Amino acid sequence: MTTARIAVLPEIRAPRERPFQIQTREIPPLVEGAVLVKNLMAGVCGTDVHILHGKVPVRLPAVLGHENAGRVEAIGGDAPIKDITGKTLQIGDTVTWLPKSCMRCYNCTILNDQSKCTNRVGYGGWVVPADQHPYFVGGFAEVSWVLPGSDFVVIPPEVSLEGVVLGDALRIMVHALDCLGGLEYGDTVVVQGAGPVGMMGMILAKDAGAGKVILIGGPAGRLALAREFGAYATLDIAEMTAAERIAAVMDMTDGRGADVVFECAGVPAAVPEGLEMARINGSCLIAGHYGDAGTVPINPHVINKKQISIKGVWSASNKHFLRGLTLLGRIPVEKLVTHRFTLDQINDALIAAERQEVLKAVIVP
Ligand SMILES: [Zn+2]
Numbered sequence: 168m169t170t171a172r173i174a175v176l177p178e179i180r181a182p183r184e185r186p187f188q189i190q191t192r193e194i195p196p197l198v199e200g201a202v203l204v205k206n207l208m209a210g211v212c213g214t215d216v217h218i219l220h221g222k223v224p225v226r227l228p229a230v231l232g233h234e235n236a237g238r239v240e241a242i243g244g245d246a247p248i249k250d251i252t253g254k255t256l257q258i259g260d261t262v263t264w265l266p267k268s269c270m271r272c273y274n275c276t277i278l279n280d281q282s283k284c285t286n287r288v289g290y291g292g293w294v295v296p297a298d299q300h301p302y303f304v305g306g307f308a309e310v311s312w313v314l315p316g317s318d319f320v321v322i323p324p325e326v327s328l329e330g331v332v333l334g335d336a337l338r339i340m341v342h343a344l345d346c347l348g349g350l351e352y353g354d355t356v357v358v359q360g361a362g363p364v365g366m367m368g369m370i371l372a373k374d375a376g377a378g379k380v381i382l383i384g385g386p387a388g389r390l391a392l393a394r395e396f397g398a399y400a401t402l403d404i405a406e407m408t409a410a411e412r413i414a415a416v417m418d419m420t421d422g423r424g425a426d427v428v429f430e431c432a433g434v435p436a437a438v439p440e441g442l443e444m445a446r447i448n449g450s451c452l453i454a455g456h457y458g459d460a461g462t463v464p465i466n467p468h469v470i471n472k473k474q475i476s477i478k479g480v481w482s483a484s485n486k487h488f489l490r491g492l493t494l495l496g497r498i499p500v501e502k503l504v505t506h507r508f509t510l511d512q513i514n515d516a517l518i519a520a521e522r523q524e525v526l527k528a529v530i531v532p
Pocket residue numbers: 212213214233234335336
């Protein structure tokens with residue numbers, strides 16, 4: 168293979184303007200330590216939609232696609248390349264490659280928090296622009312040219328490609344559980360938001376010992392899927408007011424409120440609503456506001472009176488992805504990938520994702 172196709176985003180434009188252009192490019196020869204990966208599947212993420220609305224900056228022209236699963240095609244040089252657990256990469260391995268933290272900045276070394284690395288670079292918009300070597304730096308292309316020193320993970324055989332792609336959403340919620348110090352067995356957890364992060368949060372909470380998980384969101388098809396995956400109850404935002412949703416949560420918790428609330432909706436109003444749903448000494452984890460969706464009034468009295476802990480959680484460290492793999496190998500998460508698109512259909516995929524016609528869309532180049 169000497170050339171490959173790539174979906175380039177020349178400038179920031181909304182999905183309905185069909186901003187991606189498919190181009191054919193020469194694949195640059197590998198240098199020592201670089202890896203050529205055949206892209207097998209790339210997730211279309213809410214972040215990609217935010218990017219097309221200018222809410223998350225990327226390096227233009229960009230090649231997006233940061234939730235990637237691929238097969239190792241070629242390795243540059245003779246030296247063995249290890250993944251983040253120390254496994255040696257072999258040709259034919261199924262792999263993903265995670266955002267790279269520098270492990271030298273204050274946040275990496277003193278705060279011990281890779282997710283807040285000030286020099287973090289992620290494939291799918293942030294490594295180099297698509298018109299600079301090595302060009303193939305995102306999943307929305309037939310191949311990826313992965314730079315020397317990248318953080319690979321060899322994917323175990325029990326984890327599907329869909330699982331790898333959903334691992335991006337799951338790792339955020341593994342990070343959330345890490346911040347919380349885990350759940351107490353039998354906790355009631357409210358999850359706000361029925362997108363991939365909310366769904367993975369719901370599945371993870373159950374797996375981590377929650378007694379009841381109440382998922383709030385829509386549309387109805389997603390909620391049905393959530394019940395199939397074990398949600399104790401689902402509350403449809405199209406059918407209930409905020410006051411009704413709060414009353415329903417109180418009803419299901421004997422008037423006490425939820426032990427833990429995961430905000431995965433990305434809607435500012437979900438935060439004060441979640442505070443009303445939390446019990447005395449309960450916790451609210453804010454995980455859905457990766458893009459800046461604006462402000463909302465909050466009554467501090469509620470936080471004070473109920474002694475609520477509020478914590479934000481941003482992306483994740485490598486360890487959160489790795490730990491999430493253990494769940495992805497046991498749960499049939501493939502069903503959460505509801506739509507598949509070819510590389511040529513990239514604009515359609517982003518339009519569908521923006522309209523929330525899909526739970527999770529993937530590109531199969
Ligand atoms: Zn993502």
